[in-house]
Amino acid sequence: MRISRETDYAIRCMLHLCANGRKVAMVDEIAQARDVPKSFLAKILQKLKRARLVESFRGVKGGFRLARDPSGISLLDVIEAIQGDVGVNVCAVDDLACDRSAECVIHPIWKKMSSEIVALLREHDLRT
Structure with a gap:
């Protein structure tokens, strides 16, 4: 499994919003604080919005701002919102x-690795 640059930026953004509490953050502010290109961040935020994060x-x-408490948003949620299903190989995600x-x-082996990665990512929320 590889974390894309877009996903890395999404995680940075979500960590910023987590640190911001319930306060609304503007795209410019997040982009500058987390060193993310503003135009790219706007597209990422739309994906996160569609995922209801x-x-x-x-x-x-x-x-x-975050749509719910940070303890209820896992790293898996963020990654799947940007990249889709998580797995080390397509066959481990979809048997068909x-x-x-x-x-x-x-x-x-692929199935076990994918399951363990998913479990680890699900275990860690934005606060951990």
């Missing part, structure tokens, strides 16, 4: 993606 507010005092999974000696 952040909420947005319009207007002069508008911006973004590989017609050889029944006879493949590596398949159980």
